[in-house]
Amino acid sequence: xxxxxxxxxxxxxxxxxxxxxxxxxxxxxxxxxxxxxxxxxxxxxxxxxxxxxxxxxxxxxxxxxxxxxxxxxxxxxxxxxxxxxxxxxxxxxxxxxxxxxxxxxxxxxxxxxxxxxxxxxxxxxxxxxxxxxxxxxxxxxxxxxxxxxxxxxxxxxxxxxxxxxxxxxxxxxxxxxxxxxxxxxxxxxxxxxxxxxxxxxxxxxxxxxxxxxxxxxxxxxxxxxxxxxxxxxxxxxxxxxxxxxxxxxxxxxxxxxxxxxxxxxxxxxxxxxxxxxxxxxxxxxxxxxxxxxxxxxxxxxxxxxxxxxxxxxxxxxxxxxxxxxxxxxxxxxxxxxxxxxxxxxxxxxxxxxxxxxxxxxxxxxxxxxxxxxxxxxxxxxxxxx
Amino acid sequence: xxxxxxxxxxxxxxxxxxxxxxxxxxxxxxxxxxxxxxxxxxxxxxxxxxxxxxxxxxxxxxxxxxxxxxxxxxxxxxxxxxxxxxxxxxxxxxxxxxxxxxxxxxxxxxxxxxxxxxxxxxxxxxxxxxxxxxxxxxxxxxxxxxxxxxxxxxxxxxxxxxxxxxxxxxxxxxxxxxxxxxxxxxxxxxxxxxxxxxxxxxxxxxxxxxxxxxxxxxxxxxxxxxxxxxxxxxxxxxxxxxxxxxxxxxxxxxxxxxxxxxxxxxxxxxxxxxxxxxxxxxxxxxxxxxxxx
Numbered sequence: 026x027x028x029x030x031x032x033x034x035x036x037x038x039x040x041x042x043x044x045x046x047x048x049x050x051x052x053x054x055x056x057x058x059x060x061x062x063x064x065x066x067x068x069x070x071x072x073x074x075x076x077x078x079x080x081x082x083x084x085x086x087x088x089x090x091x092x093x094x095x096x097x098x099x100x101x102x103x104x105x106x107x108x109x110x111x112x113x114x115x116x117x118x119x120x121x122x123x124x125x126x127x128x129x130x131x132x133x134x135x136x137x138x139x140x141x142x143x144x145x146x147x148x149x150x151x152x153x154x155x156x157x158x159x160x161x162x163x164x165x166x167x168x169x170x171x172x173x174x175x176x177x178x179x180x181x182x183x184x185x186x187x188x189x190x191x192x193x194x195x196x197x198x199x200x201x202x203x204x205x206x207x208x209x210x211x212x213x214x215x216x217x218x219x220x221x222x223x224x225x226x227x228x229x230x231x232x233x234x235x236x237x238x239x240x241x242x243x244x245x246x247x248x249x250x251x252x253x254x255x256x257x258x259x260x261x262x263x264x265x266x267x268x269x270x271x272x273x274x275x276x277x278x279x280x281x282x283x284x285x286x287x288x289x290x291x292x293x294x295x296x297x298x299x300x301x302x303x304x305x306x307x308x309x310x311x312x313x314x315x316x317x318x319x320x321x322x323x324x325x326x327x328x329x330x331x332x333x334x335x336x337x338x339x340x341x342x343x344x345x346x347x348x349x350x351x352x353x354x355x356x357x358x359x360x361x362x363x364x365x366x367x368x369x370x371x372x373x374x375x376x377x378x379x380x381x382x383x384x385x386x387x388x389x390x391x392x393x394x395x396x397x398x399x400x401x402x403x404x405x406x407x408x409x410x
Numbered sequence: 411x412x413x414x415x416x417x418x419x420x421x422x423x424x425x426x427x428x429x430x431x432x433x434x435x436x437x438x439x440x441x442x443x444x445x446x447x448x449x450x451x452x453x454x455x456x457x458x459x460x461x462x463x464x465x466x467x468x469x470x471x472x473x474x475x476x477x478x479x480x481x482x483x484x485x486x487x488x489x490x491x492x493x494x495x496x497x498x499x500x501x502x503x504x505x506x507x508x509x510x511x512x513x514x515x516x517x518x519x520x521x522x523x524x525x526x527x528x529x530x531x532x533x534x535x536x537x538x539x540x541x542x543x544x545x546x547x548x549x550x551x552x553x554x555x556x557x558x559x560x561x562x563x564x565x566x567x568x569x570x571x572x573x574x575x576x577x578x579x580x581x582x583x584x585x586x587x588x589x590x591x592x593x594x595x596x597x598x599x600x601x602x603x604x605x606x607x608x609x610x611x612x613x614x615x616x617x618x619x620x621x622x623x624x625x626x627x628x629x630x631x632x633x634x635x636x637x638x639x640x641x642x643x644x645x646x647x648x649x650x651x652x653x654x655x656x657x658x659x660x661x662x663x664x665x666x667x668x669x670x671x672x673x674x675x676x677x678x679x680x681x682x683x684x685x686x687x688x689x690x691x692x693x694x695x696x697x698x699x700x701x702x703x
Binding site for chain 2: 135253260328330331334335338347348355356367371403404405407
């Protein structure tokens with residue numbers, strides 16, 4: 026077995042079909058869509074198609090799609106842009122388990138006179154909507170809550186939250202980087218104002234993303250300096266990236282069912298076998314309301330980085346919430362917010378699958394995992410002989 | 411991904427001397443589950459007082475396991491006097507070096523060895539105890555330990571001290587004190603380093619002073635507290651009295667008073683004015699708070 030890639034929440038393989046669409050756009054059709062000549066201008070058509078493909082996946086109007094450089098830019102643009110258009114309000118509500126792209130952007134706001142509320146989560150990683158209700162007030166400019174968590178896969182009830190929040194006249198943004206393409210969504214039937222997604226998490230290229238902006242949402246542009254994206258995001262379009270992302274959205278829409286059947290089946294098989302075969306292991310996060318591809322498992326008495334290196338030797342790629350993998354001394358902020366004991370947080374492993382994984386790969390990993398855990402436990406001073 | 415040497419990988423994938431020696435002459439246990447790494451070292455002496463067998467059990471990352479394995483290899487065949495001379499640098503060198511952020515693993519090895527020797531000399535009675543005053547409460551690191559890693563590894567910055575023994579890597583509340591310890595030990599050496607001359611703020615208007623205090627809190631103080639789930643808010647300034655409130659995990663924390671004196675006041679004096687002093691807002695001190703387990 027060469028490489029078993031179970032780290033799809035970090036990044037994904039670019040689909041072959043996506044690459045094929047992108048190839049001619051580097052050396053042959055390299056024009057600028059803003060040009061007056063046909064050579065450049067014809068690319069406007071390709072961007073229009075990509076916008077329609079993305080809108081189709083999200084269930085929205087193509088005019089509500091802004092192409093950006095990725096998830097982090099989309100998050101920053103949504104947060105800073107919506108605050109700039111509501112200058113009288115000074116409060117932002119988010120959660121303790123957001124991706125750093127949102128969390129760091131929000132915490133930075135505290136340096137500019139904003140008060141930032143971080144909602145807590147329970148042991149299963151779920152929000153308490155009463156807490157949100159209590160914190161919402163007339164001074165609140167923005168609520169930003171992720172669609173699904175990147176570490177545990179736990180899905181938040183964002184449609185319900187959007188209804189609560191926008192009903193109070195407050196803007197609602199959701200970081201849907203991990204959710205798009207994995208679970209169905211229809212923004213036309215939702216009250217979400219702003220939604221971020223990233224190309225490379227759904228088998229598209231890196232360096233391109235989308236910010237969905239509901240019609241009528243007030244948003245100051247984040248990057249100025251050109252008329253592109255209707256003046257909402259300046260800069261010459263990343264044509265190959267946008268076209269690739271459009272194709273990736275198209276494929277994601279076609280594969281959504283497979284994602285929830287085949288991928289979920291493989292994830293469940295892997296998860297159940299590991300939990301059964303490895304004593305003192307536990308699942309992190311709400312088992313029910315969860316992305317079909319993600320599994321976060323803690324192994325007591327042993328440390329995540331050591332597990333990853335052992336897996337790496339067999340070509341198996343996963344990730345960990347352990348402190349040692351990041352160079353910081355503290356384990357994952359998500360697991361800590363959930364109250365996962367330090368002992369379990371240090372030994373947590375995330376497997377994230379995609380439609381390119383096979384049952385053979387799952388079986389191979391199921392075979393390799395127990396001896397690894399066993400070997401490290403034999404080394405551990407916390408396990409009796 | 412960490413850049414590990416082939417020697418390190420070898421000792422991780424094929425650790426030597428795993429286990430516990432039966433009827434050991436010395437036992438050393440350091441670290442804890444909460445800290446993210448822990449090591450139990452056991453050894454047995456032969457009739458000539460040389461270490462006949464040494465075994466380890468380690469909870470931790472690849473470098474923690476590899477350094478433990480090397481430690482047992484290094485001390486076997488040595489007398490206790492010889493073994494006691496093994497430094498964390500010897501362990502790291504044996505592996506062809508460690509990533510800077512992983513140096514604390516080699517220090518843990520040396521600490522376990524000391525604890526085991528101490529245990530032997532006390533006739534198997536003495537368990538390892540922290541010696542000296544605890545400076546870093548987050549990771550339980552004493553002044554003695556910090557002084558030692560500074561001396562043995564010729565450290566000159568707080569960041570290096572954190573890499574070598576974790577001190578200062580949690581809430582950051584003790585970083586000011588670590589800085590003072592470094593200055594005391596390295597004295598001349600630190601002075602040789604290019605340091606920015608303390609800036610003179612000159613005469614500040616009230617508005618300028620308040621602005622500068624806010625800026626210092628934003629840039630110099632909050633990030634350190636944030637790293638540990640805490641936060642700080644500037645409530646008011648009355649003359650030279652700066653009133654602040656701690657939020658999140660810092661509120662009512664055991665360390666709040668310490669953090670206040672050590673970090674907040676020191677930073678404000680450094681960056682704004684020598685005359686400032688800090689008080690905690692009483693009203694917000696009574697608010698409920700959350701604290702890590």
